[in-house]
Amino acid sequence: MPKLGLEFLGAFGLSPVELVSIAADLDCQFISTIMEPMDYNPEGHARWSLRQDPKLVQELRAAARDTGVEIGLGDGFALLANLDVREAYARDLDIHVEIGTRRINTISFDPDVERTMDQFCQITEMATARGIEITTEFCPIATIATLDMAKRTVDKAGPPATILLDTMHFHRSGATTDELRAMDKKLIGHIQLCDVPQTPLFDDYMEEALYERGIPGDGVAPLSEILAALPQVEYIGLEMPLRSLMEQGVGVKDRMARCVAGARKVMAGAAALEQA
Secondary structure, eight states, X not given: OOEEEEOGGGGTTOOHHHHHHHHHHTTOOEEEEOSSOOSOOTTOOOOOOTTTOHHHHHHHHHHXXXXXXXXXXXXXXXXXXXXXXXXXXXXXXXXXXXXXXXXXXXXXOOSOHHHHHHXXXXXXXXXXXXXXXXXXXXXXXXXXOSHHHHHHHHHHHOTTOEEEEEHHHHHHTTOOHHHHHHSOGGGEEEEEEOBOOSSOSOSSHHHHHHHBOBOTXXXXXXHHHHHHHXXXXXXXXXXXXXXXXXXXXXXXXXXXXXXXXXXXXXXXXHHHHHHO
């Protein structure tokens, strides 16, 4: 069975130490984290920073060790125009070494595709030198917008670089499960799972991505088919920000519990497809 994890995006600013605790309570095997929370913090969580707080780094490492919950993904490595990735991200990568992060994820908003690929090659070298795996994420509004572009990017960087497949971006980019079945499965290193409705809830793609996604089974994305096509992927993260439930007073742990329950149903459906 793949490992199931809680992605930071649905926690709306909760500290990674507290997210580890929730993951352990919900029988999840990993979390993802970023260096500092995004500004959106409607539930009033205490501000934190892995960059500025060495004690928090120690507490997170200890929490992961004591619970057995891994830091499966370090997110937030944006590739931008005029960014020197070696200068910008060396210290962040060192912190991820300290907390035992398995892999990091990049996404590019530099409009220059070739420069994006060069930056990705540089950060792949940096991560690999530290014993950290790396993925790149494709998204319709990002520079690497399609599955095919992501394949070309990781091909240029070479192993151990792989693709992060976010099921929202996969579905909205027009990719198909036939493409997944036809490709080299080793190119996909991490899945971020959520569902989406047939018609977007918002005109702004980023608003939907950051604040309101669907629990697996509540939308139209072919989630079981995606998972059945990628049985070798070990890490499945639940990336489901649920602002509407939060505004109804549903707390972060209860929101995550609903996501876990939906994901397990989808995973059971994928297992049935594999056996058919």
